[in-house]
Amino acid sequence: MSPGTPTISRGAETWRSTIQDVASAAGVSVATVSRALRGLPNVAVTTRARVEAAARDLNYRPDRHASRLAAGRRSRSVAVVVPFINSWYFANVIAGVEAVCADGGYDLLVLTAPSPAARAMNLVDAFGLDRRIDGMIFVEVALDEADVEELTRLRLAVVTIGQRTRPFPSVNIDNVAVGRTAAQHLIELGHSRIGVLAGQAEDPVNFNVPDDRIAGARDAIVAAGLELDPDLIVPGQFTVEGGRRAAGTLLARTPMPTALLALSDEMAFGAVIAARELGIDIPGDVSLVGVDDHEVAQAIGLTTVRQEVVEHGARAAAALLHTLLGARVEPTHELQPIELVVRGSTRRRAVP
Amino acid sequence: MSPGTPTISRGAETWRSTIQDVASAAGVSVATVSRALRGLPNVAVTTRARVEAAARDLNYRPDRHASRLAAGRRSRSVAVVVPFINSWYFANVIAGVEAVCADGGYDLLVLTAPSPAARAMNLVDAFGLDRRIDGMIFVEVALDEADVEELTRLRLAVVTIGQRTRPFPSVNIDNVAVGRTAAQHLIELGHSRIGVLAGQAEDPVNFNVPDDRIAGARDAIVAAGLELDPDLIVPGQFTVEGGRRAAGTLLARTPMPTALLALSDEMAFGAVIAARELGIDIPGDVSLVGVDDHEVAQAIGLTTVRQEVVEHGARAAAALLHTLLGARVEPTHELQPIELVVRGSTRRRAVP
DNA sequence: CTGAAAGCGCTAACAG
DNA sequence: CTGTTAGCGCTTTCAG
Numbered sequence: 255m256s257p258g259t260p261t262i263s264r265g266a267e268t269w270r271s272t273i274q275d276v277a278s279a280a281g282v283s284v285a286t287v288s289r290a291l292r293g294l295p296n297v298a299v300t301t302r303a304r305v306e307a308a309a310r311d312l313n314y315r316p317d318r319h320a321s322r323l324a325a326g327r328r329s330r331s332v333a334v335v336v337p338f339i340n341s342w343y344f345a346n347v348i349a350g351v352e353a354v355c356a357d358g359g360y361d362l363l364v365l366t367a368p369s370p371a372a373r374a375m376n377l378v379d380a381f382g383l384d385r386r387i388d389g390m391i392f393v394e395v396a397l398d399e400a401d402v403e404e405l406t407r408l409r410l411a412v413v414t415i416g417q418r419t420r421p422f423p424s425v426n427i428d429n430v431a432v433g434r435t436a437a438q439h440l441i442e443l444g445h446s447r448i449g450v451l452a453g454q455a456e457d458p459v460n461f462n463v464p465d466d467r468i469a470g471a472r473d474a475i476v477a478a479g480l481e482l483d484p485d486l487i488v489p490g491q492f493t494v495e496g497g498r499r500a501a502g503t504l505l506a507r508t509p510m511p512t513a514l515l516a517l518s519d520e521m522a523f524g525a526v527i528a529a530r531e532l533g534i535d536i537p538g539d540v541s542l543v544g545v546d547d548h549e550v551a552q553a554i555g556l557t558t559v560r561q562e563v564v565e566h567g568a569r570a571a572a573a574l575l576h577t578l579l580g581a582r583v584e585p586t587h588e589l590q591p592i593e594l595v596v597r598g599s600t601r602r603r604a605v606p
Numbered sequence: 607m608s609p610g611t612p613t614i615s616r617g618a619e620t621w622r623s624t625i626q627d628v629a630s631a632a633g634v635s636v637a638t639v640s641r642a643l644r645g646l647p648n649v650a651v652t653t654r655a656r657v658e659a660a661a662r663d664l665n666y667r668p669d670r671h672a673s674r675l676a677a678g679r680r681s682r683s684v685a686v687v688v689p690f691i692n693s694w695y696f697a698n699v700i701a702g703v704e705a706v707c708a709d710g711g712y713d714l715l716v717l718t719a720p721s722p723a724a725r726a727m728n729l730v731d732a733f734g735l736d737r738r739i740d741g742m743i744f745v746e747v748a749l750d751e752a753d754v755e756e757l758t759r760l761r762l763a764v765v766t767i768g769q770r771t772r773p774f775p776s777v778n779i780d781n782v783a784v785g786r787t788a789a790q791h792l793i794e795l796g797h798s799r800i801g802v803l804a805g806q807a808e809d810p811v812n813f814n815v816p817d818d819r820i821a822g823a824r825d826a827i828v829a830a831g832l833e834l835d836p837d838l839i840v841p842g843q844f845t846v847e848g849g850r851r852a853a854g855t856l857l858a859r860t861p862m863p864t865a866l867l868a869l870s871d872e873m874a875f876g877a878v879i880a881a882r883e884l885g886i887d888i889p890g891d892v893s894l895v896g897v898d899d900h901e902v903a904q905a906i907g908l909t910t911v912r913q914e915v916v917e918h919g920a921r922a923a924a925a926l927l928h929t930l931l932g933a934r935v936e937p938t939h940e941l942q943p944i945e946l947v948v949r950g951s952t953r954r955r956a957v958p
Numbered sequence: 959c960t961g962a963a964a965g966c967g968c969t970a971a972c973a974g
Numbered sequence: 975c976t977g978t979t980a981g982c983g984c985t986t987t988c989a990g
Contacts, residue, residue, distance in 0.1 A: 270760070272983055283961045288985060296959055318738055319671035319681070320983035323966045327985090329671075331715075339704055340916065345697030352691055352718055361738070363683075364716050366704055386670055386713070408622070494901040523905035530907065549846040550902045553875035555882065564692065624967055635977045640969060648975055672967035675982045679969090 331361035350567025433470025497524025702919025785822025849876025
């Protein structure tokens with residue numbers, strides 16, 4: 255065995271050096287190695303140097319979980335829980351979360367929420383993730399009383415996006431305002447018969463989002479002395495395909511709505527497909543407004559209500575790490591800005 | 607303290623029961639609890655029942671990392687490494703990976719590859735993640751010789767997507783064929799002056815992807831007795847905005863290309879914006895073909911070369927878990943299918 | 959300033 | 975079938 259080769263402690267595992275290996279190599283005790291490597295005081299400079307050299311030689315990397323176990327400390331990892339990953343919204347939220355976590359030296363676990371059916375059972379139980387994780391971010395995943403209690407009991411730091419709970423900080427947008435803004439824009443353009451591409455019909459993951467947005471739209475419509483026809487609210491599951499189907503249904507209603515309000519840009523994209531299929535021109539025959547400001551909304555000139563989704567994730571993560579760093583502050587409920595972005599998909603209604 | 611209250615072992619931690627607590631509550635040894643709860647044989651049915659009841663009462667959940675430590679076993683978690691999360695491609699790959707991991711009971715860590723600059727340093731070192739993880743999936747993240755060696759030395763199971771390395775299984779598509787297919791389609795429509803929206807100019811993350819696709823396009827073009835003008839290859843960073851700029855540049859060239867080949871749908875969306883800004887009609891003035899089959903490609907009627915991205919992630923994860931389950935097979939290099947999807951954005955070139 | 963020793967929560971022989 | 979005894983790799987008193 256050539257010099258410099260890692261000292262093998264026990265077994266034939268030549269591939270992973272332990273603190274013991276480093277200790278032997280440096281000619282000190284494991285306790286000293288531990289102190290030296292963690293930059294604790296009370297270690298002679300010369301000793302520390304020797305230890306660091308040995309650690310580098312051996313390519314030693316401490317086992318974080320053994321540390322956690324021994325120290326009773328946190329594991330420096332957090333989880334983000336989303337209904338699913340491959341949608342623009344969630345991917346962007348996760349990106350924001352990840353950036354901040356990485357920056358703070360935290361590992362990020364991504365968990366998809368169990369199906370609504372499974373949601374019936376204990377959330378925490380479903381993940382069995384206490385102990386492996388210091389904190390969690392729930393994105394549009396409904397937490398009931400029991401969940402909140404359990405999470406609290408487990409001393410988990412929690413931040414929610416899209417839901418306000420008593421004990422946990424949250425990052426939100428005013429979804430009522432979102433719906434109102436979009437509808438107002440359409441009303442100002444002279445539209446009175448407005449179809450809505452909404453969320454799930456049942457078992458909602460995004461429980462309150464569609465409702466709030468619809469409520470806002472209704473506010474604006476009623477305020478204008480009009481009414482929101484329940485027949486013109488069709489679920490589109492927040493997906494392109496769902497939006498296509500929903501728009502297909504809406505555009506078949508008579509009289510046809512003169513404007514469509516999609517509760518997400520992706521559903522709006524579906525509406526674009528449906529309109530094309532039916533030979534209906536946007537905005538010539540019908541105006542269309544979405545929500546999100548997906549990059550593609552710009553590409554297709556979709557009028558939309560923008561929200562800064564990456565920022566939401568980043569703020570939530572920042573709040574979480576902040577909590578984890580011991581700040582015992584009142585849970586803050588941030589309200590992120592929204593903004594109407596007018597593009598070519600909405601147009602003043604042609605007077606018949 | 608009422609009956610049923612968790613027995614406290616040591617300290618005042620009333621919130622997390624240990625195997626010891628369960629043992630006391632059930633009146634057995636910790637070893638028995640361990641066996642009972644893990645469904646090992648050699649446990650009396652009655653004992654097992656008692657232990658399970660106690661565990662349930664105490665809301666006991668084993669500490670996976672303590673188990674791992676004790677058993678020298680794996681930690682049942684894997685990491686997926688991507689350049690970034692919030693792009694259609696990576697979000698979908700991650701979704702595929704996540705689904706399979708969750709199904710197999712593995713936790714999924716999401717890591718973004720350090721900047722190319724940071725990539726210079728040891729990848730593994732950068733993440734410091736040996737031991738916390740059983741395996742890794744690298745998605746379009748270049749692994750050099752040293753990385754491969756280190757990963758192997760650490761006994762990490764590895765699967766790559768978008769790169770073939772000697773020792774690790776991989777999931778790929780034939781990117782040369784992608785470029786060839788797209789270009790051929792344009793050529794068949796009579797186009798001879800084809801602009802390409804390519805990848806990064808320097809410091810490529812998706813190192814070989816753009817090159818291969820361009821090579822394929824060149825193959826097809828040369829085979830048709832034409833040539834690919836280097837001035838008509840402009841980097842677009844695989845983003846909508848990058849594509850917009852690149853297309854702006856290309857559409858300013860004289861003579862203007864009659865067709866644009868975007869190496870990703872997102873860049874193609876950017877091209878759509880650029881064309882609109884310049885008052886250029888697609889496909890009237892210029893044809894446009896993308897790669898991916900983004901949901902939105904359908905919405906805007908974009909001709910594209912489809913790849914099943916979620917499937918890529920799923921296959922990679924399946925291969926990884928397979929390896930983790932001890933299958934010591936030759937690393938397979940799966941080649942996933944691609945398919946030309948013709949829509950409205952490409953049209954036969956008007957003879958001048 | 960440093961080492962010895964006692965665990966963290968759990969599993970793995972090895973005896974019974 | 976079940977309890978006892980060692981640790982896994984690391985941190986942390988507590989003595990030097």
